[in-house]
Amino acid sequence: MADAATKTKSETPQPREVKLPVLEREKLVLNKRSYHWITERVCGVVENKQPRIWWALFIPTFLMALIGVGGGLTYLVSTGVGVWGNSNRVMWGWPIVNFVFWIGIGHAGTLISAILFLTRQNWRTSINRAAEAMTIFAVICAGIFPAFHVGRVWMAWYLAPIPNANAIWQNFKSPLLWDVFAVSTYFSISLVFWFLGMVPDLATIRDRCKAGVKKVMYGIFSLGWRGSNRHWSHYEMAYLLLAALSTPLVLSVHSVVSFDFATTIVPGWHTTIFPPYFVAGAIFGGFAMVLTIMVPARFFYGLEDLITMKHIDNMAKIILLTGSIVGYAYIMELFVAFYSGAAYEMAAFKYRMTGPYWWAYVCMISFNVLSPQLFWFKWCRENLWVVMGVSMCVNAGMWFERFVIIVTTLTRGFLPADWKYYNASWVDILTFMGTIGLFTSLFLLFLRFLPCVNIAEVKWVKEESDVHFDDKQEHPDDGTSAESAYQHELEKGTAEV
Amino acid sequence: MSTTVKRVYGYLAEFESASALYKAAEKVRDAGFRKWDCYTPYPVHGLDAAMGVKRSILPYFVFFGGMTGLATSFFLAYVTQVGIYPTVVQGKPANIFTVPAFFPIMFELTVLFSGFTALFGLMGLCQLPRWNHPLFASRQFHRTTDDGFFIAIEARDPKFSAEGTKGFLGEIGGANIELVEDDGN
Numbered sequence: 001m002a003d004a005a006t007k008t009k010s011e012t013p014q015p016r017e018v019k020l021p022v023l024e025r026e027k028l029v030l031n032k033r034s035y036h037w038i039t040e041r042v043c044g045v046v047e048n049k050q051p052r053i054w055w056a057l058f059i060p061t062f063l064m065a066l067i068g069v070g071g072g073l074t075y076l077v078s079t080g081v082g083v084w085g086n087s088n089r090v091m092w093g094w095p096i097v098n099f100v101f102w103i104g105i106g107h108a109g110t111l112i113s114a115i116l117f118l119t120r121q122n123w124r125t126s127i128n129r130a131a132e133a134m135t136i137f138a139v140i141c142a143g144i145f146p147a148f149h150v151g152r153v154w155m156a157w158y159l160a161p162i163p164n165a166n167a168i169w170q171n172f173k174s175p176l177l178w179d180v181f182a183v184s185t186y187f188s189i190s191l192v193f194w195f196l197g198m199v200p201d202l203a204t205i206r207d208r209c210k211a212g213v214k215k216v217m218y219g220i221f222s223l224g225w226r227g228s229n230r231h232w233s234h235y236e237m238a239y240l241l242l243a244a245l246s247t248p249l250v251l252s253v254h255s256v257v258s259f260d261f262a263t264t265i266v267p268g269w270h271t272t273i274f275p276p277y278f279v280a281g282a283i284f285g286g287f288a289m290v291l292t293i294m295v296p297a298r299f300f301y302g303l304e305d306l307i308t309m310k311h312i313d314n315m316a317k318i319i320l321l322t323g324s325i326v327g328y329a330y331i332m333e334l335f336v337a338f339y340s341g342a343a344y345e346m347a348a349f350k351y352r353m354t355g356p357y358w359w360a361y362v363c364m365i366s367f368n369v370l371s372p373q374l375f376w377f378k379w380c381r382e383n384l385w386v387v388m389g390v391s392m393c394v395n396a397g398m399w400f401e402r403f404v405i406i407v408t409t410l411t412r413g414f415l416p417a418d419w420k421y422y423n424a425s426w427v428d429i430l431t432f433m434g435t436i437g438l439f440t441s442l443f444l445l446f447l448r449f450l451p452c453v454n455i456a457e458v459k460w461v462k463e464e465s466d467v468h469f470d471d472k473q474e475h476p477d478d479g480t481s482a483e484s485a486y487q488h489e490l491e492k493g494t495a496e497v
Numbered sequence: 498m499s500t501t502v503k504r505v506y507g508y509l510a511e512f513e514s515a516s517a518l519y520k521a522a523e524k525v526r527d528a529g530f531r532k533w534d535c536y537t538p539y540p541v542h543g544l545d546a547a548m549g550v551k552r553s554i555l556p557y558f559v560f561f562g563g564m565t566g567l568a569t570s571f572f573l574a575y576v577t578q579v580g581i582y583p584t585v586v587q588g589k590p591a592n593i594f595t596v597p598a599f600f601p602i603m604f605e606l607t608v609l610f611s612g613f614t615a616l617f618g619l620m621g622l623c624q625l626p627r628w629n630h631p632l633f634a635s636r637q638f639h640r641t642t643d644d645g646f647f648i649a650i651e652a653r654d655p656k657f658s659a660e661g662t663k664g665f666l667g668e669i670g671g672a673n674i675e676l677v678e679d680d681g682n
Binding site for chain 1: 536538545550578582598602605606609612615619620626627629633640643
């Protein structure tokens with residue numbers, strides 16, 4: 001007894017080994033897939049026979065594009081813009097709604113490829129290629145509408161500042177001309193960025209092809225890339241520069257689109273909140289579209305180890321964030337209308353919410369503000385059906401947002417005699433459906449012919465791609481390995497300083 | 498056709514990982530070789546320093562490209578709006594005070610010109626497109642776009658010697674050392 005008592009007192013407690021939990025980042029490539037596996041899997045999408053679902057989607061969407069865009073526009077041009085539902089009061093009906101809708105979709109692609117690159121978000125690597133492709137195709141769809149909305153499409157070249165026989169020059173003070181420059185620059189730079197990112201991967205496919213037309217085509221577009229480090233050095237610089245240029249560009253494009261509205265003196269449009277509100281909405285809608293196309297593509301092509309649940313989780317969180325920003329903008333718009341005390345402004349918003357287009361407003365709020373709130377819950381971000389459902393809602397919601405902004409405002413001007421209810425014509429609907437078909441079929445062709453995941457960059461995010469990987473293996477030490485390997489090298493005198 | 502005397506392009510050696518390549522590159526650099534290069538499936542960060550490659554000069558090109566775009570758009574807008582065809586809309590001025598209204602287009606063209614300069618500058622600096630290259634004749638080089646890490650030392654390097662370089666590549670850990678010929682295409 002006494003013995004035990006003295007023992008407990010005299011014994012100094014052994015210092016318990018304290019191990020701090022190391023919060024490991026989730027791996028971006030699951031199951032320790034090798035470089036060769038990544039090459040095989042991504043190139044396999046291009047090289048193997050397409051799954052049945054590809055044809056099941058391609059044939060109807062291609063027909064939709066043919067009938068909708070091809071047929072609809074042929075009818076429009078041969079008859080006149082009167083076949084659209086636009087009228088003297090509502091000059092910007094569905095065509096401009098669709099234009100803003102599509103141009104917004106593109107923004108997520110540039111956000112992923114440029115802004116997430118600058119902020120060193122490595123998870124972007126496996127989704128950036130498809131998102132950039134989506135940008136290009138969305139801008140193509142967007143461009144159709146203003147080009148034909150000019151009325152006489154054969155005069156569309158008047159938009160370009162080219163000397164002409166009438167000695168007339170464009171009005172450079174007009175946001176509409178700014179838009180021409182913004183959208184065409186956006187398209188060109190996105191295309192350059194997309195192509196440049198694809199060159200090493202096209203070379204990968206080229207090196208795997210047997211001799212033939214395919215090899216020649218991939219060979220031409222891969223520019224003879226041979227993975228030289230002296231080239232990579234310039235290449236990475238070019239990529240960084242393009243990312244740095246695209247970042248302000250993408251913010252400017254939707255800001256300029258919003259200037260089309262904000263610089264007018266129309267109640268409901270004449271607000272300074274428009275540029276940030278439009279940009280947030282564009283990114284919001286774009287991410288929803290990325291999820292809408294990537295979740296099925298990932299499933300059908302077995303890319304689950306490259307586009308992981310972590311990626312989907314991140315995108316869902318961005319949708320939640322931007323959706324909430326958009327919700328804030330909706331509320332702020334109402335508050336400012338109320339706080340301004342301007343009778344016309346208040347009337348415009350009252351009409352928006354309670355007028356004959358109340359249903360569009362309800363759709364907008366419920367799809368854009370309420371549905372993304374589900375993403376507060378982890379279970380919803382992990383359930384792909386919920387993710388797809390919310391993305392679909394957001395896609396529709398963003399279209400309704402543009403509809404609400406454009407149509408409710410234009411149907412009620414300052415002259416009550418002008419007030420009318422706007423209905424889209426069947427040609428409007430057909431053309432819009434056609435652009436959905438065009439977008440989808442272009443994306444399917446992209447999956448068929450081009451590497452849909454950035455092979456080189458995905459290889460780069462693997463652990464063993466770090467040049468100090470071997471040293472880390474030799475000197476493992478609880479998660480702080482990068483620093484210690486560097487220290488070790490410093491002692492050896494081989495570190496790059 | 499003429500009798501073909503094949504010239505030697507250089508030696509190509511494979512390395513098993515990025516780390517091995519990195520260490521080998523330091524040794525090649527320290528041995529004083531100039532005409533040589535590493536070939537990798539993805540951009541290996543840190544390899545530039547290991548090879549002694551300087552920072553790319555592309556940003557200077559892009560800067561001047563951007564400035565050209567800025568100047569072009571400014572003169573395009575100013576000359577047409579203020580000089581030869583003033584459009585008076587909503588009583589807005591058509592003189593030097595109009596310039597702020599040109600900012601969006603000045604910005605867009607700056608970005609447009611810079612972006613294309615980045616693309617063409619890159620192609621110029623890399624001497625691409627170049628669809629033929631002696632290395633493409635190698636039986637193993639196609640792996641560089643898949644999972645192979647290679648170093649090639651060219652014969653035109655003053656330190657190159659047929660036996661010495663081959664041995665050197667073996668010493669620093671290279672495998673599958675191959676003599677690559679230049680058939681003069």
